[in-house]
Amino acid sequence: MKAVISPSRRLRRTPFSDGVEAQGVSGYTVYNRMLLPTIFESVEADYHHLKKHVQVWDVACERQVELRGPDAARLMQMLTPRDLRTMTTGQCYYVPIVDETGGMLNDPVAVKLAEDRWWISIADSDLLLWVKGIANGYRLDVLVDEPDVSPLAIQGPKSDDLMARIFGDFVRDIRFFRYETFQFQGRDLVIARSGYSKQGGFEIYVEGADIAMPLWDALFAAGEDLNVRAGCPNAIERVESGLLSYGNDMTDDNTPHECGLGRFCNTHSAIGCIGRDALLRVAKEGPVQQVRAISIDGDSVPGCDRPWPLYAGDVRVGQVTSAVWSPDFNENVAIGMVRMTHWDAGTTLRVDVMGETRVATVRDGFWA
C-alpha cells in the first residue's frame, strides 16, 4: 500500500506539526485521530541515529485524559488492576486498563499530579469516552476531559546532555518513571524519564500549544553539535526492545496476562477495579496464549499490516502482529501471540507471510 493520506481536520495536526514538516517527515500513521510521524530519512537511518545520538519526537498523539476532583483516585483505581495505593505524587505507572471482562482497552502511563489530579497518557483508543462513561454512570465527583497537553519525547543516548542544556543539570537526576516540574519561558512543565524506546530519554508534557514550537526550536538550537534530529517511535527499535503496541500486538480481545503484563497487575489487592472479578482466575491459572518474541527466517519481511498466522503442522497456534528486518541483529524481529502448547523458547513454527511460508522461532526474550 503506497497510498497517500488525504488531508482533513479530523486527522488532527499537532502543535509541533510545523516543525515536523520543516524537518522533512516522509511517513505518517494516525494515532488517536492525530498525525504521528513514522519516517524521516528512512526507518533504518532513523534507527541507527536513534541508537547513537538524540532525537526529538512529536508524540502529541499521546493525548491526556485528565481526572480532577475528590473521586479522581477512586476512579483511577476502577480503571486498572494495578494496585495504586502506594503510588505517590511524582511517579508514573504503566497501567493496563481493562473492561469488566478483563479485556484491554488501552495501555497508558498514569501520571499522579496530586491525590485529586491525574493524567492518563494514552495509547490508541478513545479512553476518554470509557472514563467519562464510568464517571457518569457511577456518579463520581470528578471532572474528566482532554487538556491542552502535548507530549514531546527526547530519546537517545545523548538525551540527558540535550535536556540539561535547556532545563539545567537537575534534569539528569530524574529517576526512571518519575517526573519533576521544570520551567521553560516562565511556564511549568512536567518532565518524566520515560518514552517509547529503550535508548533512554524523557517525555515533556507540553501544557499549552503556544509554547510548543518555541520549545521545539530551543531544543534544535541547543543540540546542533549533539547531532539532534527529529525522530519518531521507530518500528525496528521498538520490536527489538519488546515495546508492545496497542492495536497491533494486543486488542480488547486480550487480557493483560496474555500481553505479558501480569507483573503490572495486582488483581487481588486492586479493590474497586472494574475488571477484577474477570481477571482473578486468569491471574491465578495464567493465560492460555501469550505474547512472545519471534524471529522469522529469510530476507526482509514486508510491512505487517494484518495478523500473520502461525502454524504447527496444520494447526493454527498463534499469530505475528509486528515484524521488521533488524540491521543490528541481522534477522527479522517480530512480536506475536502464541498458544501455551507452543510458546516455549526454541519452538519452531511456520508463519504465513502474505502467502509465503517461512520458519518462525519462539525466543526466550526480546533482543534488547
Added chain:
Amino acid sequence: MKAVISPSRRLRRTPFSDGVEAQGVSGYTVYNRMLLPTIFESVEADYHHLKKHVQVWDVACERQVELRGPDAARLMQMLTPRDLRTMTTGQCYYVPIVDETGGMLNDPVAVKLAEDRWWISIADSDLLLWVKGIANGYRLDVLVDEPDVSPLAIQGPKSDDLMARIFGDFVRDIRFFRYETFQFQGRDLVIARSGYSKQGGFEIYVEGADIAMPLWDALFAAGEDLNVRAGCPNAIERVESGLLSYGNDMTDDNTPHECGLGRFCNTHSAIGCIGRDALLRVAKEGPVQQVRAISIDGDSVPGCDRPWPLYAGDVRVGQVTSAVWSPDFNENVAIGMVRMTHWDAGTTLRVDVMGETRVATVRDGFWA
C-alpha cells in the same frame, strides 16, 4: 502533506480491502482505526462518475455498536436527545449522541433490529467505549459489543438497477431510512436505503467477513454495463450536499443545535437522555454559533487540514472546517461554523486560507 501511510495492523484492513486495492485505490484516510478509501481515479473524476453511474463503497469503517438485551432500548434513549418512542423495527434514525454536557460524541445512524437489539452505525469516534461505560456504570442488563458487520454502500443514480440484479426488484421498494432483510448466498443481510451521498442508494450491512468479497465480486460482475466502479465518500459531493463530517465539521465541543441538527432533537420528550438537562436551554433559546454553507472566492483552495478562521473586520466570528473546489458549481464550496452576529445569508466575511485572505460568503443553504 504528501506523506505515505505506514502499514500496521492497528490501521485495520476491511473485508473488502482486497477488492479496493484491485480497483486501484490511490488515497486513504483512517476512520475508526480502519482504512477508508478517499480516491480512486481522482476526487474530481470519482465525483463526476458518482453523479452519473453507480459506485460500490467500502465503508466497513462505519463500525457497529450492537446493543442486545432487555435494557437495549432504554440504553439507546440514554444516548440521544432524539425521541425514539415511536421508532419501529425496520427504521433507521440519524441520532446525535451527546454526553452529559450536550457535547456531540458521534452522529451515527441507529438501526432498530428488534425492541431488544440495535445497531449503531458510527462516525469516527470509539462510541463503543462510551456505551460500554454507561451500560456498566448504570448496571444495565444489556450486552454491548462490536459485531462482525461491515457496511458496503451502493451509491449513485443507477443504484436501484444494480441492486435489483442481485437482490431482486423488491429492493426498489425500500423507503428512505428504512431497511429490509434480503438473502445472499443463503445468508440474511440487512439492506437500508441510506448512504453518505445525495445521489441515492443503499447500505448493505454485511454480516460475516467471509461473504464480503463474494458480494463485492457479484456486484461488479452484475453491473458491468451500468459502468459500476469502486468509489468512496466524495469530498466534493458531500460538501455540496451539506453532509457533515464528525471530527471535521463538529467535535465534542459542539451541541447538536450548533451543528444544525436541532430537528433531530426532541429534548423535552427524550426522557432518560444523559445530556437532556444540558440541552434544554439551548433547545429553547438556540445556539450562538451554527454550521453554515459558505462559498469562498478565487481559485481552487488547498486541502482543509485545519480550521481556517473567519473574520469580520478584525473580529474572529467563526471557522471553515471543510472546503473544496466544485466543478459543477464552479466555486469553492465549504462548511463552517459562524457566530449568530454574522450567520445570515449573504454576509460577507474574510477567511484566512493558510495565510492568504479570501472573501467568504455565508449562503442560505447547501448547493444540492
